[in-house]
Structures are given as C-alpha cells and as structure tokens.
Amino acid sequence: MSDRIFGAFGVFLALGYAYAALQIEESFLSDAVGPKAFPLIIATIFGLSSAVIFLRPDAEPHWPAFGRLAxxxxxxxxxxxxxxxxxxxxFVIATAFAAAYLSWRLGSTLIGAALTGVGTSVGIYVVFHLVLGLSLARGPLGF
Amino acid sequence: MELLSSLGDGFAVALTWQNLGLALLGCFLGTIMGALPGLGPSNGVAILIPLAFSLGLGATPALILLTSVYYGAMYGGRISSILLNIPGDEPAMMTCLDGYPMAQKGMAGEALAISGIASFVGSFLATWGLILLAPQLVKIALLFGPAEYFALFALAFMTLGGVSSTNQAKSAFAAALGLGLAMIGVDTQTGVPRFTFGEVHLYDGLDFLVAIVGLFALSEVFIFLEERHGAADAAGRKLTVGRLTPPAAMVKECTPTMLRSSFLGFLAGVLPGAGASLGSFISYSMEKRLVDRKGTFGKGDPRGVAAPEAGNNAAAGGALVPMLALGVPGSGTTAVLLAVLLSLNITPGPLLFANNPDVVWGLIAALFIANFMLLAMNIPMVGIFTRVLMVPPRILMPIVAMVSFVGIYGISGSTFDLLVMIGFGIMGWGLRKLDVPLVPIILGTLLGNAMENNLRRAITIDNGNWFTLIDSPLSIALWAFAILGFLLPIFVGRMVKMRMRQRGDAEGSVID
Structure with a gap:
C-alpha cells in the first residue's frame, strides 16, 4: 500500500513538475534546446518510474507505530x-538545549541528557570556534 | 617514468606539515566513523565537508583530509564487525561472517591484525591501480565531446542503481528526483529563473552540500530516533582483544587470498554502480569457492576475514578512478567527494590531470601516506578504537546532528539553509523507509547542471538536431552499456542482493 501511495504521489509530482517547466519564461535569446526541454525529459522519467512503482509495489516497509512517528x-x-x-x-545555549533534547529522547536519563547537551555544545564551541576559528552564531551573551 | 616523476611531485605536495597533519586527523576520524555502527564513509565525509570549507582549506588539503576519512572508514568498519558482530558500515557486513566467530574463539586480536593487513594490501594495490589506470582512462576521455559526456552521465545514472537497490524503478525515481532538484535556480544559459516560485533564496539553486548532509547525516539521526535501537548493543559486553600480532603462518596462508581479493575488489570499484559492498561480497564468495576445502569459512577462518577486507578497501581505491578521470563517481562516497571538488571550483575529468596535476598527484601521494598511517593506527593502536565503540547512540547521535547543523551554518550563516537541510533529512528518512536509494539523488543534484549543459551544447553545435546524441560509435557504445547496465540488474541484481541478505541473515545481524 505504501508504494501505491508513493507512486501515485510521484505521478502527481511529475505532472506538477512538467506544468512548472512549461511555465518557464523563454528568453528571446535562447539556444536551440531552451530551458524547458531537459526538465520535461526529467518529468517524463519521474512520471514513468512513479507509475511503475505504483503498478508493481514492493513489500510493505516496516512503519513505526503512531507514538514513534509523533x-x-x-x-x-x-x-x-x-x-x-x-x-x-x-550558539552555545541553543545547541545545549537541542542536543539535550535529542539525547533525552534517545534514552538518556534527564541528568545524562543535560550533561550530554552541555558537553556537546561546549565541546563543539571549543573545538570549532576557539581552536578552528569557525564563526558560529553569537547570542546576546556573546557566545 | 613520467608516472614516477609525477608521483614524486605529488609527494612534494603532500609532505608538508599541514597536509601530513590533515591526513593523520582524517585517518583517525575516519577509522572512528567507520567503526561506529550508523556512521559509514559517506555520512562521515558528508559531515566533515562543511568543516573543510569553513577552515578555508585549499583544494589539495581539503581532498587529503576527506579521502583520508574515506580510506579510514573503510579500515574502521571491520572493528565492530569483528568485536560486536555489527557491521560498522555496509561493506564490512561480510567481515562479520568469519570475524566474529574468530573473536568468539578468543582470536579477536589476530582477526583485527590480519584484517588490518588485508585492508592495507587492498588499498595499497588499489592506489597503484589508480595510478596506472586513471591516466589511460583520461586518454579515452579526451576523445569525448558533449554528446559523449551526456551519454556518460546517463550511463552513470542508469548503472548506479544496479546493486544498491532491488527495484530499478526506485533508482530511476531517485535519479530523476535529484536531477529535478538540480534544475532549481537561474538557468545558466538564458538567465531565466526555473522552479524558484519567486523565492529569492532559491535563485542560486539548492546547495548540494545542504542536500548531502541532510540526506545522509540527519536521516540517520531520524532512523535512530525512530528505532531507538543499539542502546543495549554495545553496553555490558566485554571486549577482550588479546594478542595483536598474527602468527607468520596465518599471514602466509592469507597472502594469495589478499592478492586475489584486491584485484577483484579493485575491478568492482572501478565499475560504475558496484562499489565497496559488492567488492567485499564477490571477494568473499570467490575465496570461499576457491580455497574453502574443509568448510571452515563462516566458522572463523582467517582467510574469510582477509578476503572481504582486502576486497572492500581495494574497491574504495578503484572507485576513485572514474571519479577523478571522468568526473563520474562510481559509489556514494565518491559522489560526496565529487561534491567537494565541485564546490572548490575544480571540475574532475580529463582536464583535471592536465590543469591541476598538483591536486591529482598530491592526492595520490597522500593516499599512500594515509595508508601507512592507517596500518600503524589499526594494528598497535586498535585498542583506542575499541573503546570508542562503547559510546552509545544516545550520546553519539546528538553530536552528529549538532555537528551537521554547525557545519552548514558555518558555510552560509543562513537559517534558510538549515531549514532546507531538515527538509532533506525528513525526505531521506522517508525514502530510506521506502527502500529508495539516496545516492542517485545526490548524484543528480551534483551532475544535473553539467548533464543539461552538455545536452544543450551538443544539440546547439549540430543546429538543433537531436540525433547528434547517437551519432558517434563512442556514444552509441556508451548508450548500449547504459541500457545493459539498467536492464541487467533487474534479472541478476535481485539474485545477488538476495544472496547477500541470506548470508547476513544466517548470522542474524543485518542493520543498514
């Protein structure tokens, strides 16, 4: 079923792509092929392969339960x-929170997640900014 | 002799402190990335590209860093295969079959050492293969006109799906998707905007680095979030390595195996669409058939460890041949390396050898140096890497995600690019679920514009005659190979893939 939906979606996407390609404004100074031809070829391949996926679907992939999707x-x-x-x-504040969140959701305890977050953020800041001199986003506190 | 003097110049380029340091760093990081399940060579290189740019490295140093990572990852994949029975990356899958049984017999150290030597032999010979074969290929490539290049690109796309996917429709879909994405932006020949929907950020086109990091690195994070697996895998298992020197008899026994496997692996690497996984697979199968008289393969035969490792490392070197000589990569990681070259304003292909010999030969010399470094790192120092394996995904994956964000933000400093990257991450997750290969997408976004330009140039030269595309014997041959390469896997590829799966399942350890 997944492949059927995927294939049908692909066919519509290809049609949309072809439509968008036809809307490209031609310049008065153009080469023999023009800016539309290649996108139209691509749209054709896109549509054909989607149609094949729709007609000959693979086995159903393993989709996660609703909770995992959430x-x-x-x-x-x-x-x-x-x-x-x-x-x-x-950089430092935002990254600490984001890394802590991901670590928590991947199974760390709250304290472990907080430590991972702060460690990742400060570690990247030290290595990438202080040592390697990469410019990172500067917040109101200066880091 | 000309080769040797070029190679000498290459060593002069590579032997600076900066380049040696970068090679060392690359080998170290690469081995770690290869060893960690979930981070393979292509994501490893992808994550580090932005870093190489933000550091303002020149073309040669950047390439040295990233190819060292590539070679290093090929070495590192075996460590977790042998110790944990979890392949660190896809090509290392075959190493599990004999490596883990050896470890269970208390011969983990010997297995690591013999596979380290096999990796060295494989990539050392493959680097020589690269030196000898690439200039010959360049001579052929100089005969190519725009029409032949267009056919060559088509060949690359049509054969790429071959082994990486069981469903050719899905690899065609992926290629079309990538090419379609490449069309976004202002048309280079007429200056009209295409598929931008009035969004100014899109006028420059999508940055393919953003696409690569999103598709490879972020989608991996999503996969881990979804499954939350692997937390228990590494924890609580005791890793005992034992002695790290293989007995001389074992090395002697494995030598013919290594040589044969290196040759086969190199061939598999040069062929478009095959890559390292196939290299290790056919090497293992052939050795099993040739020398397994007592049925010891699969029960901890050292030759069963040496064959796939020599094979996949040789394939890694072989895959560089078409990438450097033709500008058409044969595998996922070389596609990522091509992205690096393009971003550095260097177009690989025959002219690279003429215009930037310092880049080519410096890179080749660096490969030799990296190889010796890796041998040194992977035998006496393998203990360090086994400790890294203990890092659980709940700590590793946030770091991967954050380094990806930092890298992309470091290049462009724009929130828009970060959002596009998240979009690609989600797309990558969905497509992986649906078993759509990601490499053709990357290759499409990379080569799309060059492919279109060659098409338009060819036809414009011939006053709008589309049949010019199949006008020369060379382009007809390329098209014939392309069609064959697309159709053959529909029949043969399914069988090979199924057998690879079966072998893996028998050991109860397949993760992608």
Missing part, C-alpha cells in the same frame, strides 16, 4: 525551533 515529528519541531532561534539565543 516522536519524529517532535524532533523535527525541535530542530526547526533550533534553526530559527540560533541567531537569537546564540
């Missing part, structure tokens, strides 16, 4: 928040 969604939310807050909060 777990993944939560991790994605944390990562997005991390990306957005990085310039605001500064």
């Amino acid at each position: 777990e993944l969604a939560a991790a994605v939310v944390v990562m997005v928040l991390y990306a957005e807050l990085l310039p605001e909060a500064g």
Whole structure:
C-alpha cells in the first residue's frame, strides 16, 4: 500500500513538475534546446518510474507505530525551533538545549541528557570556534 | 617514468606539515566513523565537508583530509564487525561472517591484525591501480565531446542503481528526483529563473552540500530516533582483544587470498554502480569457492576475514578512478567527494590531470601516506578504537546532528539553509523507509547542471538536431552499456542482493 501511495504521489509530482517547466519564461535569446526541454525529459522519467512503482509495489516497509512517528515529528519541531532561534539565543545555549533534547529522547536519563547537551555544545564551541576559528552564531551573551 | 616523476611531485605536495597533519586527523576520524555502527564513509565525509570549507582549506588539503576519512572508514568498519558482530558500515557486513566467530574463539586480536593487513594490501594495490589506470582512462576521455559526456552521465545514472537497490524503478525515481532538484535556480544559459516560485533564496539553486548532509547525516539521526535501537548493543559486553600480532603462518596462508581479493575488489570499484559492498561480497564468495576445502569459512577462518577486507578497501581505491578521470563517481562516497571538488571550483575529468596535476598527484601521494598511517593506527593502536565503540547512540547521535547543523551554518550563516537541510533529512528518512536509494539523488543534484549543459551544447553545435546524441560509435557504445547496465540488474541484481541478505541473515545481524 505504501508504494501505491508513493507512486501515485510521484505521478502527481511529475505532472506538477512538467506544468512548472512549461511555465518557464523563454528568453528571446535562447539556444536551440531552451530551458524547458531537459526538465520535461526529467518529468517524463519521474512520471514513468512513479507509475511503475505504483503498478508493481514492493513489500510493505516496516512503519513505526503512531507514538514513534509523533516522536519524529517532535524532533523535527525541535530542530526547526533550533534553526530559527540560533541567531537569537546564540550558539552555545541553543545547541545545549537541542542536543539535550535529542539525547533525552534517545534514552538518556534527564541528568545524562543535560550533561550530554552541555558537553556537546561546549565541546563543539571549543573545538570549532576557539581552536578552528569557525564563526558560529553569537547570542546576546556573546557566545 | 613520467608516472614516477609525477608521483614524486605529488609527494612534494603532500609532505608538508599541514597536509601530513590533515591526513593523520582524517585517518583517525575516519577509522572512528567507520567503526561506529550508523556512521559509514559517506555520512562521515558528508559531515566533515562543511568543516573543510569553513577552515578555508585549499583544494589539495581539503581532498587529503576527506579521502583520508574515506580510506579510514573503510579500515574502521571491520572493528565492530569483528568485536560486536555489527557491521560498522555496509561493506564490512561480510567481515562479520568469519570475524566474529574468530573473536568468539578468543582470536579477536589476530582477526583485527590480519584484517588490518588485508585492508592495507587492498588499498595499497588499489592506489597503484589508480595510478596506472586513471591516466589511460583520461586518454579515452579526451576523445569525448558533449554528446559523449551526456551519454556518460546517463550511463552513470542508469548503472548506479544496479546493486544498491532491488527495484530499478526506485533508482530511476531517485535519479530523476535529484536531477529535478538540480534544475532549481537561474538557468545558466538564458538567465531565466526555473522552479524558484519567486523565492529569492532559491535563485542560486539548492546547495548540494545542504542536500548531502541532510540526506545522509540527519536521516540517520531520524532512523535512530525512530528505532531507538543499539542502546543495549554495545553496553555490558566485554571486549577482550588479546594478542595483536598474527602468527607468520596465518599471514602466509592469507597472502594469495589478499592478492586475489584486491584485484577483484579493485575491478568492482572501478565499475560504475558496484562499489565497496559488492567488492567485499564477490571477494568473499570467490575465496570461499576457491580455497574453502574443509568448510571452515563462516566458522572463523582467517582467510574469510582477509578476503572481504582486502576486497572492500581495494574497491574504495578503484572507485576513485572514474571519479577523478571522468568526473563520474562510481559509489556514494565518491559522489560526496565529487561534491567537494565541485564546490572548490575544480571540475574532475580529463582536464583535471592536465590543469591541476598538483591536486591529482598530491592526492595520490597522500593516499599512500594515509595508508601507512592507517596500518600503524589499526594494528598497535586498535585498542583506542575499541573503546570508542562503547559510546552509545544516545550520546553519539546528538553530536552528529549538532555537528551537521554547525557545519552548514558555518558555510552560509543562513537559517534558510538549515531549514532546507531538515527538509532533506525528513525526505531521506522517508525514502530510506521506502527502500529508495539516496545516492542517485545526490548524484543528480551534483551532475544535473553539467548533464543539461552538455545536452544543450551538443544539440546547439549540430543546429538543433537531436540525433547528434547517437551519432558517434563512442556514444552509441556508451548508450548500449547504459541500457545493459539498467536492464541487467533487474534479472541478476535481485539474485545477488538476495544472496547477500541470506548470508547476513544466517548470522542474524543485518542493520543498514
């Protein structure tokens, strides 16, 4: 079933891609092929392979239970928040929280997670910023 | 003799303190990454690319660092195969079959030592193979025009799925997805924006480094979050290594095996789409057939450890041949290395050897140096790496995730890129679940623009005649190989893959 949905989704994506390719504005100065042709070839392959996936699906993959999916969604939310807050909060603080969260969800105890978070964050800061001189996001506290 | 003098120049480039230091660092990190289950050569190199850039390394030093990681990961994969019966990366799967039984017999140290020597022999011979074969391939490649290059790219895509996927439709899907993503941005020839949907950030196109780190490294973190496995694997198991020198008789017994396996592995590496996993698989199968008269393979025969290790390390060197000489990588990790070269504004291919000989020969010399470093690291110092294996995923994976974020942010300093990377991470997770190979996606985003440019150049030169694509014998041959390479795995590949799975299942230890 997964492959059927995936294949059908792929076919629609290919149609959308082809439509978007047809919308590309041609410049008046163009080469013999133009900017549309290759994307249209790709859309064709994309659509054909999706159709084959739809018609001849593989065995069902092992999907996680709902709880695990929620777990993944939560991790994605944390990562997005991390990306957005990085310039605001500064590298060390944001990273400590994000790493601690991931470590906690991967099975650390709360104290272990906090230690992993702080350790990862300070460790990366020391190695990458202080030793290697990489510029990291600077927060209100200067780190 | 010209080769030797070029090689001498290469050593002059490689033997600076900075380059030696980078090679040492790369070998060390690479071995760790190879040894840790869940971090293979391609993610290992992917995570370190941003670092190489942010440090402002030149082309040669950056390549030396990253190829040392690549070679190191190939060495390191065997450590956890032997000690824990968990392959550290995919090519090391075959090493489990005889390595773990040896460890159970109390011969872990001998197994590590003989596999270390086999790895050395494999990659040492493969590096010579690279020196001898690559310049010949360059001579052929100089005959290529745009039409032939277009066919060559098609060949790379059509054969890449071969062994990495059982479903050719899915590898075609992946290639089209990658190529489609590469089209995003302003068209280089006419200057019109394509597929940008008015988003200014997309005018430059997607940065393929963002795609690579997201697809390889972040998706791995998601897989671990989903399964939360491995926490118990390493913990509570006592690792005793024992003596680290193999008896001379064992080395003697294994020598022919190593030589044969190196040769086969190198061939598997050079062929597009095969790569290191196939190298170790066919080496093991052939040795089993040739020398296993008493049925000791699978029960802890040292030759069963030497064969796959020599095979996969030789394949790693072989895979560099098409990447350097043609600009078309034959495996996942070499695709990632190609990304590095492209980002450094160096186009691999025949002209690389003419225009940047210092890069090519410096790299080759560094491979030799890295090889000796790895031999030294992997036999006497293997104890250090076995301790690293004790780091549980709940500590390791947050570090991987955070280093990925730091690397991408370090290059561009933009939140938008981080969000795109998370998007690729999710996509990578979903596609891995659906058994869609990720390497063609990466290759598509890397080569998409070059492929299109060659197509358009070829047709424009011939005044819009599309049949120019199959006008020369060379391009017809390339297309024939491409079609064969696409169709053959549908029949043969399924069988090989199934047998690989069966062997692995018999040992009860398959993780991807």
